Amino acid sequence: MNRKQLFEIAENWFQQQHWKPFAFQKETWTAFLQGKHGLLNAPTGSGKTYALWFPIVLNYIKKNPDYKSKHKKGLKAIWITPLRALSQEIKQSAERITLDLDTQMTVGIRTGDTSTKERSRQKTNMPDLLITTPESLQLLLSSKGYEKVFKDCSAIVVDEWHELLGTKRGVQMELGLSRLKTICSDLRIWGISATIGNLEQAREVLLGPTSEALKNSVLVKAKLNKKITVKSIIPKEMETFPWRGHLGLRLLEDVVPIINGSKTTLLFTNTRSQCEIWFQKILEKHPEYAGEMAMHHGSINKETRIWVEQAIRNESLKAVVCTSSLDLGVDFAPVETVVQIGGPKGVARFLQRAGRSGHRPGKESVIYFLPTHAMELIEASALQQAVIKEAVEDRMPYLNSYDALLQYLTTLAVSDGFYPEEIYPEIKQTFCYQALTKDEWQWLLNFLVMGSQSLKTYDEYQKVEVEDDGRFKVNNRAIAMRHRLQIGTIVGDAVISVRYQKGGYIGTMEEYFVSKLQQGDVFTFAGRNLEFIRIKGMQAHVRNSTKRTNKVPSWSGGRLSFSSQMSQLLREELYKVASSKSTSKNKLSEELKSLKPVFVRQEKESIIPIPSEFLIETFKTRDGYHHIFYPFEGRAVHEAMSSLLSYRISLLSPITCSLAFNDYGFEMLSDKPIDIQNVLDNNLFTTEYMLDDLQKSLNSNEMARRKFRDIAVISGMVFTGYPNKGVKMKHLQSSSQLLFDVFKDFEADNLLFRQAFTEMFEHQLEEGRLRIALERIAKQKIVWKQCEKPTPFSFPIITDRLREKLSSEKLADRIKRMTKILMK
Template identity: 85%
Template sequence: MQDSELFNIAYNWFNQQGWKPFPFQEQTWKAFLDGKHGLLNAPTGSGKTYALWFPIVLNYIKTHPNYKTKHKKGLKAIWITPLRALSQEIKQSAERITQDLETQMTVGIRTGDTPNKERARQKAAMPDLLITTPESLQLLLSSKGYEKTFKDCSAIVVDEWHELLGTKRGVQMELGLSRLKTICANLRIWGISATIGNLEQARQVLLGPSSGHLKNSTLIKANLNKKITVKSIIPEKMETFPWRGHLGLHLLNEVVPIIRKSKTTLLFTNTRSQCEIWFQKILEKYPEFAGEMAMHHGSINKETRLWVEQAIRNESLKAVVCTSSLDLGVDFAPVETVIQIGGPKGVARFLQRAGRSGHRPGEESVIYFLPTHAIELVEAAAMQKAVLDSAVEDRIPYLNSFDVLIQYLTTLAVSDGFYPKEIYPEIKQTFCYQGIDEEQWQWLLNFLVMGSQSLKSYDEYKKVELEEDGKFKVNSRAVAMRHRFQIGTIVGDATISVRYQKGGYIGTIEEYFISKLSPGDVFTFAGRNLEFIRIKGMSAHVRNSSKRTNKVPSWMGGRLSFSAKMSELLRQELYTAELPFSKQSIEIQSLAPMFAKQREESMVPQPHQFLIETFKTSDGYHHIFYPFEGRAIHEGMSSLLAYRISLLTPITCSLAFNDYGFELLSDKPLDIQEILDNNLFTSEYMLSDLQKSLNSNEMARRKFRDIAVISGMVFTGYPEKGVKMKHLQSSSELLFDVFRDFEDDNLLYQQAYTETFEHQLEEGRLRLALERIAEQEIVWKQCQRPTPFSFPIITDRLREKLSNEKLADRIKRMTKILTR
């Protein structure tokens, strides 16, 4: 059948639906049928699923002309989704095509949620089209005879590639693809990505930088100019001393009219605890929303989450308070409005959330920005500019993740075994391991067979056997079983399930929060007030309570930091405060009283200036620095500076930082002039100073826990019998200390430090920030009292010590004194 005839089949189908294909869909069909690989850059809700399911089915029709009467069973295409929640929708799209075109093709899902019965059925006969996750693909590679399962597979599509890129799940995907390229003769590899800054690099990582696949590939962009409107919710009375945490709820009454006038509204919060608080407060103040409002975040049980998603589609919910759990791909036509509570910290995340409203090709997306404190209005204005300029962050891919590679090699050894000389060239072709050398490869192979040098007398670390013909193979059933349980790269903090005494499951909470509760304590979770009874095994038993409480679980993942793009946009926006009033955005104009107060006591810096403020309060001597680079960078920079100052003068400082700046608080004043004369902001010797300044051992030790779990050195336990995080932490710490003392050339030990500096402290960005400050004129303002800019940093430090109510009282008193 000619390509033109195949296209007619697709056009007819689109006509029947009352649609017309977009140019990018047609381009993708053509490229795929021409045998090309590629990356499709398309926003959510633009029809990207049909851009790739269609050519997969058309290609089958092309190679099987009597497809309506004869059916050849077996796996023909794989669709990878990072989120299990999306698999149902992807399946529905595929089935619409396969059934309407009478192809007899079957569609199946295989994720962590797939029942055992269904898995057994798939083992006997694979569906033609399989929807799965990166982890489940690795599980298939760990089964005996996997080559036979995959040999006729002609396509693999990696959806939401921007979400996987820059994570270890992305590395896992690179390794899976490297194997499939060898065993599937006619495999076409495609990725789908929403907008990221480094699209070209994203294509290289997907296809392998030196592979023939990259040469025979294309990048297709869906140039659909989606209109996004950002509206800031500006309070009538603007505070001159902003502080984090109260302004958000002050604007609750402004939010309710927006909810009332929309069919469905999603309220995005940055943290699960903020999500819980907002849900409670809206219902307390507006009880009439009961039954029309729900909550959605990653720790709530799956049944509730699915019910909420379905209720949004059915238009039976007026509002949903959620976190990033609803960021990706879920297609909700009825959502008219999105409200972002607090700065989203990144442009891509903001655009992704905006795209949840008007989730149809050609429709306008409306997103309201609700600041949780006044300075966040600067972020709102920066976001408007980002939307206009389509300025989006890069995703930085991982290099040399040896823990993921060890897991992958064990997977191959568990299935049919592997010969190093066959697998090494495949691995060298991936982006992550393009720089791996023979010596490192040999180290990894020795590690699989003997454990590391310092552990070779312990049999439990010897998992893989080297057979006489040179094959690496796992022959122990126990080792294979434990390995399959632990395939994956997402290592969270230990979670404990929350259940009613009678057994009803509510969701999961991190262990460290539960460990702080005593029996009888009441906390808010999943929209209910719960009284803690006891811990039994890996479950916390609770009962419903009518008591009021201000205890809300906090999750470790809650502290997001600015992306580099966001910091740059924020600085540019802040500098406009010194422009004539008519040239300022409405947000900057509304902050005029705060900027006026800031100028009274200090100044608003210009692009060529770097501001340092010092003042004294009853707490001690405050020294505040404003790089406007984001929390993660300020954490590293404040430690670096404190360490360098301690070399000049014996002094102890406590550090506090937020996204705008950082504070060194000491019991005696620092000589700022001496700091400047000694060039303490230099980027020279940065890495060695950083290692000495931070407790880099402690940070690397925490990072090593994840590496030990991913590489399989530490076992997390069987389902329902999880190993307590305390034990995981202590076993991985023991290993860390052994390597530090006896084997510091261990690749996994070294990887812990590399990841700490490159990914957690963003060493590259810190260096650029120091180089920028070196070019600026440093302005030191000796103030009499705290300034509006410094206020959020000071109050953030108080938050650690005081409960919310006491903090609010303390801040009222402070504000009264400052505004006299």
């Protein structure tokens, strides 16, 4: 069949659905059928699934003209999804095509949720089209005879590639693809990505920077003019001294008409705890929503999540309070309205969430923004600019993740074994390991066989044997089993499952939260008030309780920081306020106008900086001497910068100070005043010796030790335990700390030990962004304001520090008193 006939088959199918294929879909079909690789850039809900399932099926028809009567079994295409929750949707799309076109192709799913029975069936009889996750693909590579399974595979599609890029799961994908390129004789690799800033680099990482695949590839962009409207919920009365958290719930009644006016509303929160609180509070104030409202986040059990997703499809729920667990294209019928509670911290995340409403090509997306404190209205204004300018963040790929590489090499050794001289060139073609030297490669091979230099007397680290013909192979069944149980690169805090005492699974929580509970404590989880009874094994036993409580589990993902894109947009909005007095051409948004009382007070006590100024405020309260710096660079950068500056200040005069930071700035609180002028005269913001000073200022060993725990788990040095018999976090921490200390004292050039420090600086402290911020500040004029009392800009930072010490009731009372004094 020629291409024209194949296209007719596809276009007829679209006609039967009363649809018309988009230009980007046809462009993808053409490129695929020409044997090209590529990256498709298309928003959620634009028909990207059909853009790639179709050419895969058409390619099969082209190769098998008598496809209706004859069928050759075996794996023909793999679709990778980062979220298990998406696999059902993707399967339904594929089956619609394969059944409607009368092919005899089968579609199967292989994820952590796949039953043992289904897995063993797949062993003997692989489906034609397989939907799986990065981890399950690695598991397939760890099974004996995997080359036979994959050899006729003609396509691999990596969905939501922007979510995997810049994570170790992305690195895992790069490694898996490097192997499949060699095994499969006629393979096309395609990625699907929503908008990110560095699309070209995203394609390079997917296909390999020096590979033939990259030379024979295309970047297809879906040009769908999607209209996104951002509507802010502006409080009727604006407080002059904003603080985090309480304003959100005060606006609860403003959300009710939005919910009532739509069929289905998604309310996105940034954290699971915030999700729990909002769900409880709405039901408390509006019991009429009982049964019509649900909650969805990653720690709730799978059955409940699937039920919620299905209920959204059926439009049987009025509202769902959720976290990013519903961000990624769970393809349900479009919800009408999306509400974002609190600043989303990143443009891409916000646009992804906005796209959940009007989730159809050509439909307008409407997203309401509800601030949790007044300053977040500046974020809302910045997000509107982001929509206009189409400004989206880059995702920075990892380099030299030795831990992920060791895990992958062990995977190959567990299956059929590998020859280093065959695998090294494959790995060198990936983006992550393009700079891997021969010496580093040799070190990694030695590590697999002997453990590291300082551990070679311990048998447990000697996992891989070198056979007579030079093949690296795992022959010990126990080692192979433990390795398969631990394949993956997501290492969270140890999770404990929460069950009713009489059975019945509710969800999972982090050990850190559970360890602080005492018998009889009541907390809110999964929309219920639960009383804690005891911990048994890796389970927390609970019973329902009628007691009221304000204890909500906290999860470690709770503290998002501004992206660099978001920080820049925010600064630009603030500068507009300062310069709008001098020029009339800066039209202020409704959000900025509504903040007038805050800005008027800020100008009275201090200033609003213009682009050429950097603001420092100092004042004294009964807590001590406050020194507040405003880089507007996001929490992660401020954490590093505050440590760096306080260390440099301590070199000039011995002083102890406690630090607090948020997305706007940071505070140093000391028991005596700091002579700011003297500090500025000593070149405080220089980037010289930055890394040295940063290492001395932070407990860098402590932070690297925490990073090292993950590295030790991923590389297989530490075992996390058998199913339902997990190793306690304490033990994991102590065994990885022991290793860390051994390497620190006896083997400082150990690659995994060095990796812990690299990751801490590059990924956790965003060292690159810190350097750029310091260079920017060095060019600005420093304005030091000695204030009489706290200013509106400093108030959220001060109250955040108090939050750590006080319960929420006491905090609210204390803030009320503080505000009263300030308003006098």
